[in-house]
Amino acid sequence: MPELPEVEAVCRELRRQVLGAEIARSRVFRRSGVRPATPALLARRTRGRTITAVDRRGKNIFLHLSGGTVLRVHLRMTGDLRVVGDARLRPAATRVSFELNDGRSLIFEDPRALGVLDVLSLPEAATMMAALGPEPLGEEFTAGSFVMSAQRSRKPAKLFLMDQSHVAGLGNIYAAEALFRARVHPARPMNRVFRSKLVALHAAIVEVLREAVEAVCEGADDFPRQVYGREDQPCFRCGARIRRMPQGGRSTYFCPHCQKGSA
DNA sequence: AGTCACCTGATT
DNA sequence: AATCAGGTGACT
Numbered sequence: 011m012p013e014l015p016e017v018e019a020v021c022r023e024l025r026r027q028v029l030g031a032e033i034a035r036s037r038v039f040r041r042s043g044v045r046p047a048t049p050a051l052l053a054r055r056t057r058g059r060t061i062t063a064v065d066r067r068g069k070n071i072f073l074h075l076s077g078g079t080v081l082r083v084h085l086r087m088t089g090d091l092r093v094v095g096d097a098r099l100r101p102a103a104t105r106v107s108f109e110l111n112d113g114r115s116l117i118f119e120d121p122r123a124l125g126v127l128d129v130l131s132l133p134e135a136a137t138m139m140a141a142l143g144p145e146p147l148g149e150e151f152t153a154g155s156f157v158m159s160a161q162r163s164r165k166p167a168k169l170f171l172m173d174q175s176h177v178a179g180l181g182n183i184y185a186a187e188a189l190f191r192a193r194v195h196p197a198r199p200m201n202r203v204f205r206s207k208l209v210a211l212h213a214a215i216v217e218v219l220r221e222a223v224e225a226v227c228e229g230a231d232d233f234p235r236q237v238y239g240r241e242d243q244p245c246f247r248c249g250a251r252i253r254r255m256p257q258g259g260r261s262t263y264f265c266p267h268c269q270k271g272s273a
Numbered sequence: 274a275g276t277c278a279c280c281t282g283a284t285t
Numbered sequence: 286a287a288t289c290a291g292g293t294g295a296c297t
């Protein structure tokens with residue numbers, strides 16, 4: 011489920027729940043995507059450590075542990091990271107669990123098993139963060155910097171937005187929604203989008219993510235979408251049929267009337 | 274720059 | 286049975 015807003019909601023909940031808690035024991039139920047690769051090594055690097063901070067960068071969750079290590083989790087498509095009151099309440103799709111010293115458990119759940127959990131040193135965490143583009147809801151993400159990076163890329167607009175090195179945190183849904191709001195065609199090469207459109211797109215990204223973070227963190231289950239998942243339904247703005255087209259092996263939804271100029 | 278592989282479950 | 290899924294890295 012998670013793009014930036016959903017990951018942000020997970021982080022806020024974790025901050026409420028696990029700051030200051032100590033990891034007493036870890037258990038690995040599915041090893042793929044987990045590092046260190048052996049349960050014994052994972053245990054060695056986490057046991058007895060306290061969770062001192064919860065950070066989000068793009069769609070990555072960083073749990074800072076005492077002693078200078080970082081537990082990093084990427085939920086990918088179907089992951090979730092949450093606390094259960096008791097180890098016996100662990101869901102069937104649990105991949106890794108961390109029992110806390112107060113009896114609760116921190117659960118990394120992921121039925122599709124595409125998610126990633128690893129233990130990093132501080133320098134490794136820093137390297138990983140440095141590879142990501144600016145936080146769209148942070149100060150560094152200015153219209154100017156966005157326009158500059160956009161003009162250096164010939165990528166189709168939607169693929170550009172989903173490339174985490176340009177902006178961190180957009181996925182298939184919010185990329186499509188931002189493009190619709192700014193009326194940019196998803197296939198338009200990024201360096202051929204007019205500057206005024208790029209400025210509008212920058213604003214649309216910030217706006218759609220702000221709204222979604224607020225909605226998702228309030229517990230609203232689904233954020234109202236204008237295009238995503240609405241193939242063949244009428245555009246809310248002009249009434250034209252929303253279309254779906256493949257891009258980079260996945261579905262892009264857009265309004266062919268509002269978002270013109272594919273080439 | 275485009276396609277595929279990683280996995281499993283829900284839906285048609 | 287086939288297709289689709291809100292992600293990403295590793296291939297050609």
